[in-house]
Amino acid sequence: MxxxxxxxxxxxxxxxxxxxxxxxxxxxxxxxxLGPSGAGxxxxxxxxxxxxxxxxxxxxxxGTDGKRVDIxxxxxxxxxxxxxxxxxxxxxxxxxxxxxxxxNVMIGRLxxxxxxRSILYGFTDAEAAEAVxxxxxxxxxxxxxxxxxxxxxxEMQRVAIARAIFQSPTLLLAxxxxxxxxxxxxxxxxxxxKPLSExxxxxxxxxxxxxxxxxxTRVIAIKDGKVIYDGDPHLSENLLAxxxxxELQQIEANKNIPALIPSEPTxxxxx
Amino acid sequence: MTWKDFSLKRYRKYIxxxxxxxxxxxxxxxxxxxxxxxxxxxxVSGVVFLGHMFPPDWSAFNEMLEPAFQxxxxxxxxxxxxxxLSLIMALLAAANISNPWxxxxxxxxxxxxxxxxxxxxxxxxxxxxxxxxMPGIIALAISCIGMLGKLLAxxxxxxxxxxxxxxxxxxxxxxxxxxxxxxxxxxxxxISYTLFRFELNIRLSVILGAVGAGGVGYELDYAxxxxxxxxxxxxxxxxxxxVFSTEQLSYFLRKWIKVDAALK
Amino acid sequence: MIPxxxxxxxxxxxxxxxxxxxxxxxxxxxxxMDFNPLGFFTEFHFxxxxxxxxxxxxxxxxxxxxxxxxxxxxxxxxxxxxxxxxGVIAITIAFLAANNTxxxxxxxxxxxxxxxxxxxxxxxxxxxxxxxAVGLGSFAGVLTLVVITVGxxxxxxxxxxxxxxxxxxxxxxxxxxxxxxxxxxxxxxxxLPSFVANLLYAFDVNVRAAIGLGIFGGGGIGxxxxxxxxxxxxxxxxxxxxxxxxxxxxxxxxxxxxxxKILNDGKF
Numbered sequence: 001m002x003x004x005x006x007x008x009x010x011x012x013x014x015x016x017x018x019x020x021x022x023x024x025x026x027x028x029x030x031x032x033x034l035g036p037s038g039a040g041x042x043x044x045x046x047x048x049x050x051x052x053x054x055x056x057x058x059x060x061x062x063g064t065d066g067k068r069v070d071i072x073x074x075x076x077x078x079x080x081x082x083x084x085x086x087x088x089x090x091x092x093x094x095x096x097x098x099x100x101x102x103x104n105v106m107i108g109r110l111x112x113x114x115x116x117r118s119i120l121y122g123f124t125d126a127e128a129a130e131a132v133x134x135x136x137x138x139x140x141x142x143x144x145x146x147x148x149x150x151x152x153x154x155e156m157q158r159v160a161i162a163r164a165i166f167q168s169p170t171l172l173l174a175x176x177x178x179x180x181x182x183x184x185x186x187x188x189x190x191x192x193x194k195p196l197s198e199x200x201x202x203x204x205x206x207x208x209x210x211x212x213x214x215x216x217t218r219v220i221a222i223k224d225g226k227v228i229y230d231g232d233p234h235l236s237e238n239l240l241a242x243x244x245x246x247e248l249q250q251i252e253a254n255k256n257i258p259a260l261i262p263s264e265p266t267x268x269x270x271x
Numbered sequence: 272m273t274w275k276d277f278s279l280k281r282y283r284k285y286i287x288x289x290x291x292x293x294x295x296x297x298x299x300x301x302x303x304x305x306x307x308x309x310x311x312x313x314x315v316s317g318v319v320f321l322g323h324m325f326p327p328d329w330s331a332f333n334e335m336l337e338p339a340f341q342x343x344x345x346x347x348x349x350x351x352x353x354x355x356l357s358l359i360m361a362l363l364a365a366a367n368i369s370n371p372w373x374x375x376x377x378x379x380x381x382x383x384x385x386x387x388x389x390x391x392x393x394x395x396x397x398x399x400x401x402x403x404x405m406p407g408i409i410a411l412a413i414s415c416i417g418m419l420g421k422l423l424a425x426x427x428x429x430x431x432x433x434x435x436x437x438x439x440x441x442x443x444x445x446x447x448x449x450x451x452x453x454x455x456x457x458x459x460x461x462i463s464y465t466l467f468r469f470e471l472n473i474r475l476s477v478i479l480g481a482v483g484a485g486g487v488g489y490e491l492d493y494a495x496x497x498x499x500x501x502x503x504x505x506x507x508x509x510x511x512x513x514v515f516s517t518e519q520l521s522y523f524l525r526k527w528i529k530v531d532a533a534l535k
Numbered sequence: 536m537i538p539x540x541x542x543x544x545x546x547x548x549x550x551x552x553x554x555x556x557x558x559x560x561x562x563x564x565x566x567x568m569d570f571n572p573l574g575f576f577t578e579f580h581f582x583x584x585x586x587x588x589x590x591x592x593x594x595x596x597x598x599x600x601x602x603x604x605x606x607x608x609x610x611x612x613x614x615x616x617x618x619x620x621x622g623v624i625a626i627t628i629a630f631l632a633a634n635n636t637x638x639x640x641x642x643x644x645x646x647x648x649x650x651x652x653x654x655x656x657x658x659x660x661x662x663x664x665x666x667x668a669v670g671l672g673s674f675a676g677v678l679t680l681v682v683i684t685v686g687x688x689x690x691x692x693x694x695x696x697x698x699x700x701x702x703x704x705x706x707x708x709x710x711x712x713x714x715x716x717x718x719x720x721x722x723x724x725x726x727l728p729s730f731v732a733n734l735l736y737a738f739d740v741n742v743r744a745a746i747g748l749g750i751f752g753g754g755g756i757g758x759x760x761x762x763x764x765x766x767x768x769x770x771x772x773x774x775x776x777x778x779x780x781x782x783x784x785x786x787x788x789x790x791x792x793x794x795x796k797i798l799n800d801g802k803f
Contacts, residue, residue, distance in 0.1 A: 295615065296615075296616070296619060298612070299611075299612035299613075299615045299616050300612070300616060302605075302608050302609055302612040302673070303609060303612050303613060303616060303672075303673040303674055303676075303677055303754075304672065304673065304674055305616070305674055305677065309674070310616075310620060310677070310678070310681070313665070313668070313669045313674060313675075313677075313678045314678060314681070314682075316668045316669055317661075317664050317665050317668045317669070317678060317682075319668070320664055320667055320668040321664060341568065344564050344567060344568055345568065347564060348561070348564050348565065348568065348570060351561055352572060382784070383780060386779075386780045386783035386784045386787065387776070387779070387780060387783075388743050388744075388746050388747045388757070388779070388783075389747070390746075390747040390750055390757075391746070391747075391757075391760065391776060391779065394750070394760070394761065394764050395585065395764075395776075396582075398585055398764055398769070399581040399582045399584070399585040400578065400581055400582075404568050404569070404570060405569075405570055405571075405574060408568070408570055409575050474657045474658075477657050477659055477660075478657060478658065478659040478747070481659055481751070482750065488659060491659065491660065491663065492659075492663065495663050495667065503663075507660050510657060510660060511655055511656065514655045514656075514657060515655045518655065
C-alpha cells in the first residue's frame, strides 16, 4: 500500500507547484493521475520514488523487509534499499539504447546486487532466465538480444514493463507510459500494466481520460498542485471541463483520431 | 550466484584482445626503452624539474616582450597569407567551380600537404632560404593549405549548383560568379576556420621559432640550451599567456561572427 | 529614397574601408618583420636548387641502414604508448571532471582546471622539459605525447560524458542502483563508441606529433630526417620525406576506416 500525505513543494520564486497532495492507494487498485500540463502530476510521481524531495509531507511505502518507510525522510543507502521494491515505468527513452533488451531488464535488479558483482557483469544465468521470463510476459522474448535503440516505441515500452516486472516490486509507478505511442500500442501497454495491479498498488500519470476510464479502477485529478477529484474513473463532461479547462478541446481532438485497428487488440509478436 | 557464473567461458571473448594489447604495449615500451613503472616516474621527474625552474626570472620579462610580439606577428602573417593561398587552392579544388582535372590535381596536392608535419616543411624552407622569420611565415602559410584548403573546398562544394547556374544564366563571368556568388556565401566559414587556424599557428610559431624562425620559441630554446632555467620559465609563462589569450579571443570572435551570420 | 536599405555606394565605402584597413595592417606587419611576400617567388630559385639537389630521392637509405627500421618502430611505439597512457589518464580525469559522474564540486573544479592548463601548453615546452628531466630519446617523446594527449582529449571526453542521455541513468537510479552502477550500465555503454573512435583519431594525431618531436630529441623517424638535413644528405632526406608522407597517409586512412566502422556499424 501507499500513503501520500500533504506533499508541498515550492519553486525558488515561491510558487507552490505541489500544494498539499494527499491520497492513499491499496493493493488491487490501478490509479490514474490526470490533470492539465504543469499541474504537478509528474512532480508528484517523482516524489513517490524519491527522485524529488518535497519541502514537506510524507510518502509511506512498504519497505524491503515489510516495514513501512517514509520515502521523504530517508536518503542514500536507505533510499536505495526502498527503491529496490518500487518499480517505475518511464517513457521509452529511459532505456539504455546501446544495451540489449535482456540487459535492460536485468538493470532492474542492480540495486539488489553488490557493486563489485555489477561491475564484473555478474548477473547469474538464473537471473537471466528470470529476465527472459519477464520478457515473455510482455511477449518480447524473441527480441531479447536486440538493442533497444533499434526498437519501436511500443517495443521499448514493453521492455520497460518487463524491467519493472523483473524487479518484483511492492509498488509500481508509471510516468506517462503511453504518451508517445499510437492508440493501438497504448492499449497494448495498458493491458499489460493492468494485471500487475492485482497484487500491488499501481499509480500512473496519464494524459488520456478515455484510457484511464477504460483500464483504471480509480482516477485522481490534480490541478494547480491540489487534488481536485478522487474517485470513479468514468468522468462526466463537466468534470473533464473543470479539470482540463482550455486544454480539453485538444484532448477531444486526439481522441477522435480514428483508430485503424480494432479497439481491443490482442497481444501479438511484433516482428 | 555460484562460481560457475564467473567461469572463464564468460570472459573468453576478452582474453585474446587483452593478450594482444599487453604484448603490443610491452613491445612498444621495449622499443622506447621504458620499463614497467618508469612512466609514472618520468612524469613525476618532469614536474619536479618544473619545480626547480621556479621562480621565473622577471628581469628577462622585458627582453622577451618583443620576441613574443614577433611570434604573434609571424602567426598573423602566416595565417593571412595561408588563408589567401588556401582560398585560391579551394577554388581550384571545388567540383562546382573548376574542371575535373584541375580539381583532382589540387586535391592531391592538398592531401600531400596535409600529411606533412609543419616542422618538416620548415626544415626544408630553412634549408632553402636559411634561418629567419621569412621561412617561418612561409612554412605557416603553406601548412594552412592542408586544413583550410580542404575545409573551404568542401564548403564551396556545398553551395547550391543551381545558384551558380542562375548567375551564369544572366551572363556572369566566372570571376564574377566567384566574387558575387561564392565568396559572400563562404565568408562566415572562411573567417571562422581562419581564426581557428590562427590559434593553431600561434602554437606552431612558438615551435617553429625553436628551429630557427625566431620569436619567443627561439628565446625558450636558447634559454634551455644555456641552462638558464629561470629565464626559460619566464618564456614559458609568456607563451602560456599568449596561447590562452589568443584562444579566448578567437573563441569570442567566432561566437560573435556566428551570431552575426545568423542574423543576416 | 527607401530609408531602411543600404545603398550600394555606402556598402561599397564600407567594403573599401575594411579592405584598405586589412592591407595597411598586413603591410605594416610585413615591414616590421622585414618580410616580402613576393620574396617566395622572386627567390624561388633557392627552392628549385634545393629540390634539384634532393632529386632523385635515395630510397636505398630506407632499407640499407638498419636504424631506419628501428626509427620507424620507435615513432609508432611512441605514438601508441602516448595514445594508450594519455587516453587512460584523459578518461580518468574526464570522469572526475564531468558533473554527471563526479558529485563533489571541488574535485570537479580541480580536474577542470588541470585540463584547461594542459590544453594551452604547446608541445615544445613539454618536450624541452622532459628532455632535461629524463634525457634525450624516445622516452621523453612518449611522456610529451602523454601530456599532449591528455590536454587535447581530456576536455572533449568530459563533454562526451556530460552529453550522455540522462533519462536512462534516472531510470536506473530509480531501481535503487548506486552511482557506480549507473556509470557502469548507463554512461559507459553510451560513451564507448565515441571514446574508441576518438582514441583512434588521437593515434593518428600522435603519429604526426611523434615525427615532429623527433627533431627536438624525441628520436624516431623525425630525428633521422633532421640528421640527414643537418649533414646535407638531401637525397636521403627526400627519401625520408616520401616515407613520412606514406606513413602518415596510411595511418590516417586506417584510422578513418576503423572509425567509420565503429561509428556506423551497430555491433560495437
